Amino acid sequence: MGMEQVWLLPAIPAVLFALMGLFNRLVPRRGDFIVILGMAAVVVLSFLVLLDFQGSFKDGHFAPGDSNFYSFSWVEIDTGVVDDLLLIEFSTFVDGITVLMLAVVSIVTLMVMVYSVGYMHGEVRYGWYFAVLSGFGAAMLMLVVSGNLLLLYLSWEAVGLASYLLIGFYWERQTAAEAAKKAFITTRIGDVGLLIGIILLWRGAGSFDIQEIIHFAEGGGYGETYLTVAMLMLFAGAAGKSAQFPFHVWLPDAMEGPTPVSALIHAATMVVAGVYLVARMMPVFDVALVARDVVLYIGLTTAALGATLGLVTSDIKRVLAYSTVSQLGFMFVALGVGSVTAAMFHLFTHAFFKSLLFLGSGSVIHATEEQVVETLGGLRRKMPATTTLFVIGSLALAGIVPLAGFWSKDEILLVLQDGAGFGPFVILAATAALTAIYTTRLVLLTFFGEPKDQAAYDHAHESPAVMILPMALLALLAVIAGFVALDPVGKALGFTGGIGEVVFTQGHEGHAFKLDPTIAIGATLSALAGIVIGFIYWSGAAERAVRARQWSPEFHDLLVNRYYIDHLYQFVIDKVVLGLATVVAYFDRWVVNETGVDGSAQGISFAGYRLKFFQTGRIPNYALAMAIGVVVLALVAIGRT
Amino acid sequence: MAGDIPMENFLVLSAILFGIGFYGVLARRSAILILVSVELMLAAVTINMVAFAAYLDPERFTGLIFAIFVITVAAAEVGRALGIVLRLFRDRQTAMVDEASDLKW
Amino acid sequence: MIERLPLPAPLAALLRRAFFPEGSFRLPLPAQLDRVIIYGGLVAGAVVTPILLVLIVLLVLNVLTAPELVFWLASAVIIGGALGSVLLKNIVHAALSLVMTLLGVAAIFLLLGSEFLALVQVLVYGGGVTVLLLFGLMLTNATDDPIVSDGAQKPFAFLVGIALAGILSVALVDQIWGAPTASTVAFRELGARLYRDFGLPFEIASLVLVIALIGAIAIARRDRPEDTEDTAMGDGA
Numbered sequence: 012m013g014m015e016q017v018w019l020l021p022a023i024p025a026v027l028f029a030l031m032g033l034f035n036r037l038v039p040r041r042g043d044f045i046v047i048l049g050m051a052a053v054v055v056l057s058f059l060v061l062l063d064f065q066g067s068f069k070d071g072h073f074a075p076g077d078s079n080f081y082s083f084s085w086v087e088i089d090t091g092v093v094d095d096l097l098l099i100e101f102s103t104f105v106d107g108i109t110v111l112m113l114a115v116v117s118i119v120t121l122m123v124m125v126y127s128v129g130y131m132h133g134e135v136r137y138g139w140y141f142a143v144l145s146g147f148g149a150a151m152l153m154l155v156v157s158g159n160l161l162l163l164y165l166s167w168e169a170v171g172l173a174s175y176l177l178i179g180f181y182w183e184r185q186t187a188a189e190a191a192k193k194a195f196i197t198t199r200i201g202d203v204g205l206l207i208g209i210i211l212l213w214r215g216a217g218s219f220d221i222q223e224i225i226h227f228a229e230g231g232g233y234g235e236t237y238l239t240v241a242m243l244m245l246f247a248g249a250a251g252k253s254a255q256f257p258f259h260v261w262l263p264d265a266m267e268g269p270t271p272v273s274a275l276i277h278a279a280t281m282v283v284a285g286v287y288l289v290a291r292m293m294p295v296f297d298v299a300l301v302a303r304d305v306v307l308y309i310g311l312t313t314a315a316l317g318a319t320l321g322l323v324t325s326d327i328k329r330v331l332a333y334s335t336v337s338q339l340g341f342m343f344v345a346l347g348v349g350s351v352t353a354a355m356f357h358l359f360t361h362a363f364f365k366s367l368l369f370l371g372s373g374s375v376i377h378a379t380e381e382q383v384v385e386t387l388g389g390l391r392r393k394m395p396a397t398t399t400l401f402v403i404g405s406l407a408l409a410g411i412v413p414l415a416g417f418w419s420k421d422e423i424l425l426v427l428q429d430g431a432g433f434g435p436f437v438i439l440a441a442t443a444a445l446t447a448i449y450t451t452r453l454v455l456l457t458f459f460g461e462p463k464d465q466a467a468y469d470h471a472h473e474s475p476a477v478m479i480l481p482m483a484l485l486a487l488l489a490v491i492a493g494f495v496a497l498d499p500v501g502k503a504l505g506f507t508g509g510i511g512e513v514v515f516t517q518g519h520e521g522h523a524f525k526l527d528p529t530i531a532i533g534a535t536l537s538a539l540a541g542i543v544i545g546f547i548y549w550s551g552a553a554e555r556a557v558r559a560r561q562w563s564p565e566f567h568d569l570l571v572n573r574y575y576i577d578h579l580y581q582f583v584i585d586k587v588v589l590g591l592a593t594v595v596a597y598f599d600r601w602v603v604n605e606t607g608v609d610g611s612a613q614g615i616s617f618a619g620y621r622l623k624f625f626q627t628g629r630i631p632n633y634a635l636a637m638a639i640g641v642v643v644l645a646l647v648a649i650g651r652t
Numbered sequence: 653m654a655g656d657i658p659m660e661n662f663l664v665l666s667a668i669l670f671g672i673g674f675y676g677v678l679a680r681r682s683a684i685l686i687l688v689s690v691e692l693m694l695a696a697v698t699i700n701m702v703a704f705a706a707y708l709d710p711e712r713f714t715g716l717i718f719a720i721f722v723i724t725v726a727a728a729e730v731g732r733a734l735g736i737v738l739r740l741f742r743d744r745q746t747a748m749v750d751e752a753s754d755l756k757w
Numbered sequence: 758m759i760e761r762l763p764l765p766a767p768l769a770a771l772l773r774r775a776f777f778p779e780g781s782f783r784l785p786l787p788a789q790l791d792r793v794i795i796y797g798g799l800v801a802g803a804v805v806t807p808i809l810l811v812l813i814v815l816l817v818l819n820v821l822t823a824p825e826l827v828f829w830l831a832s833a834v835i836i837g838g839a840l841g842s843v844l845l846k847n848i849v850h851a852a853l854s855l856v857m858t859l860l861g862v863a864a865i866f867l868l869l870g871s872e873f874l875a876l877v878q879v880l881v882y883g884g885g886v887t888v889l890l891l892f893g894l895m896l897t898n899a900t901d902d903p904i905v906s907d908g909a910q911k912p913f914a915f916l917v918g919i920a921l922a923g924i925l926s927v928a929l930v931d932q933i934w935g936a937p938t939a940s941t942v943a944f945r946e947l948g949a950r951l952y953r954d955f956g957l958p959f960e961i962a963s964l965v966l967v968i969a970l971i972g973a974i975a976i977a978r979r980d981r982p983e984d985t986e987d988t989a990m991g992d993g994a
């Protein structure tokens with residue numbers, strides 16, 4: 012088992028998805044253990060891939076492109092457009108980014124699956140839930156190992172489908188069905204851009220293969236404007252999937268799905284697909300600097316926007332969703348200055364602590380059946396384990412040394428300062444402080460203080476071990492994951508150094524992780540300050556928070572209404588889209604349907620009614636007609652000779 | 653035997669016979685008489701083929717062989733057609749083809 | 758019988774003596790056929806005799822050779838018989854007229870040097886097929902009412918027939934055949950060719966015959982006695 016067989020990773024859960032989706036009723040426990048064992052196998056295999064990668068890396072003969080494995084030729088079309096032959100290969104590709112993604116996806120998926128055994132206990136469609144989780148795992152793994160853009164796009168849509176199915180898992184609820192539709196359509200808009208971008212890139216390079224496209228772009232094969240447009244289109248897809256401004260609106264609504272799904276898809280894996288895509292295409296972005304700047308500023312906007320909205324949201328899961336949006340913004344900022352390492356590092360740590368937070372919130376919801384923070388409170392007495400783990404996750408998110416979030420956020424701030432100057436740096440640093448504030452608010456309102464809703468409080472109980480255990484493992488990772496950046500740790504794990512020397516853009520050199528003391532201390536101080544501010548405003552009865560709200564009602568309104576972005580979209584949909592739709596519907600109704608479809612059918616029906624009288628049913632008449640035909644044909648034949 | 657007679661004579665004879673037979677098929681009402689007319693047409697074809705065989709293909713005379721098959725098949729056809737006519741007559745008390753006009757809307 | 762024919766008495770007596778001499782063996786035929794035979798013989802004689810006479814004169818005058826004489830005579834018989842079978846009102850007359858045509862065709866085959874085919878023609882057509890057709894007539898025309906009026910599309914049929922005959926004639930004559938001469942085919946050669954080279958088609962043809970006959974029986978037979986009675990009553994109503 013090595014990098015050549017990396018296609019096995021998506022294949023196992025894909026087969027399980029098909030089998031369990033159809034036959035989960037035939038096996039005990041609706042087959043949940045089968046799916047979990049399959050994913051455990053994938054975790055093992057992903058470590059085998061890691062070992063193989065590590066070996067080839069250490070031997071020094073690893074170079075990007077070495078690990079492009081063509082399994083089989085998928086499509087061959089003679090197009091005549093470029094090189095006369097469109098060859099699409101079902102190819103897999105492994106490099107540092109892939110290996111990192113494989114580890115994140117397989118571990119988090121496994122943890123979430125185990126957690127779900129407790130969380131989803133006794134729910135409807137239990138077997139189907141696990142089947143779809145497995146299907147999602149397959150699509151996500153396919154996405155990260157695919158070596159060409161078309162296969163990537165296929166997996167991209169497949170994860171979108173899995174996301175749709177899981178957000179709308181409780182489709183009996185109107186809101187869940189609506190949220191699923193919203194998520195699907197919003198990402199779809201971006202996906203169209205992605206498809207256009209892929210086609211544009213193919214049109215130039217004549218290949219869907221990522222390495223060939225990168226090579227072609229680095230050789231200056233594309234025109235500057237052409238490439239910028241193509242990469243912006245590509246980024247639209249990434250922004251849609253990763254809930255970046257202006258596509259961020261679907262992610263909070265996606266919290267209608269079961270909480271483990273939110274942890275898996277909408278925090279740790281699917282939403283980082285956009286980050287992964289941009290990281291994967293980074294050498295091309297390096298050529299199209301305008302597009303890269305767009306990535307930077309979109310990321311910056313989204314980070315700030317998500318963090319501010321996290322301050323006022325009441326729903327515990329929605330707070331975490333906005334936090335995810337914001338953290339994804341961080342990653343895009345890192346990509347915007349060209350640092351794949353920082354972005355992937357943050358992706359890595361974020362996956363663990365954010366899924367931990369989501370699972371923690373799931374634990375709260377499971378216990379209290381309540382998810383509005385204002386009605387919770389004091390849960391630490393009832394749920395000590397959950398509280399502890401949630402606090403660890405929160406500290407990691409806030410960036411407190413030495414937890415995972417500290418290292419990766421620090422790295423991002425560092426590369427941002429180097430790459431984009433002071434303005435963006437200040438904004439992002441402030442956002443980091445805001446992160447600490449809303450995280451503190453969430454923890455205080457949920458677990459500390461006095462219970463506000465006695466019924467929910469009485470109902471609360473500690474979650475079963477099957478839920479706590481995955482959380483504990485994730486918490487462990489949230490504590491230690493940051494250390495992989497350090498050189499000694501990397502060496503101890505068998506690599507040449509820290510993460511910076513393993514996960515990097517092709518064409519760039521690996522570089523050792525460096526801790527700028529000023530930034531590190533500053534970031535830690537600002538995070539601590541954020542926590543203190545959080546305590547000042549939200550500890551106890553949160554009187555100060557109420558007063559702060561009255562300090563500027565307009566601003567509070569703006570935040571509560573999510574900057575009116577959803578309203579704007581709704582307005583556009585109502586007035587513009589539906590207006591157009593009315594015209595189209597009228598056209599469809601009267602021109603296409605009545606005239607075209609029904610009209611032609613009626614015309615033929617009428618003609619048939621009239622013409623049927625030619626059918627006398629008397630064979631002599633038919634014979635006569637045939638004879639006349641023969642005579643005419645004979646005349647024609649004679650005339651031609 | 654027929655050495656002096658031009659081949660065209662036989663051909664034209666067969667053409668006229670064919671035309672008459674065709675007229676009969678189209679004009680007659682009785683199924684039996686239509687069958688008679690079909691026999692005329694088959695006879696015309698047979699003359700044609702035998703003439704070609706005798707004049708153009710004396711070594712292999714394939715036309716002659718085919719004439720034998722035509723006669724054979726025509727005999728079979730008459731037998732079967734009469735079966736159909738009898739059936740028609742029994743079911744409808746008529747052997748007139750234009751009275752069996754069910755083959756329509 | 759002959760007395761009832763609308764003929765002058767002396768002629769009737771003459772015919773009676775000619776066809777049915779006193780004390781001679783009488784074929785067990787229906788009396789109605791007398792009329793057919795007599796009229797048929799008269800018509801055939803009336804048609805053939807003058808043509809034959811003309812041809813003989815031409816032959817004597819050395820305008821025609823003997824084969825040509827046979828050809829024209831046979832052609833006259835064929836065309837005349839064919840016209841009779843498509844034009845005559847009486848079904849039985851029309852069917853018998855076919856016999857005339859087929860015999861003429863047999864003569865043409867002889868002329869073309871295919872004695873075997875001529876024999877087959879006489880045996881199969883002149884005998885079997887005609888008798889079959891007459892049986893068909895007998896079984897289907899139960900009533901004594903010979904309704905043989907032609908269909909409404911007769912004029913069109915006439916045009917089509919003429920056109921087809923004309924076109925075919927033109928097409929066949931227009932072609933340059935290179936003035937070949939006819940040659941005779943020996944029985945032995947024919948047999949060898951038929952059974953050696955066309956053995957399989959021959960077998961298949963025999964199979965076709967068997968299937969056709971079985972099929973004809975299957976189609977024409979009464980399904981079941983009780984069904985037939987019901988049907989007969991239903992049809993009668």
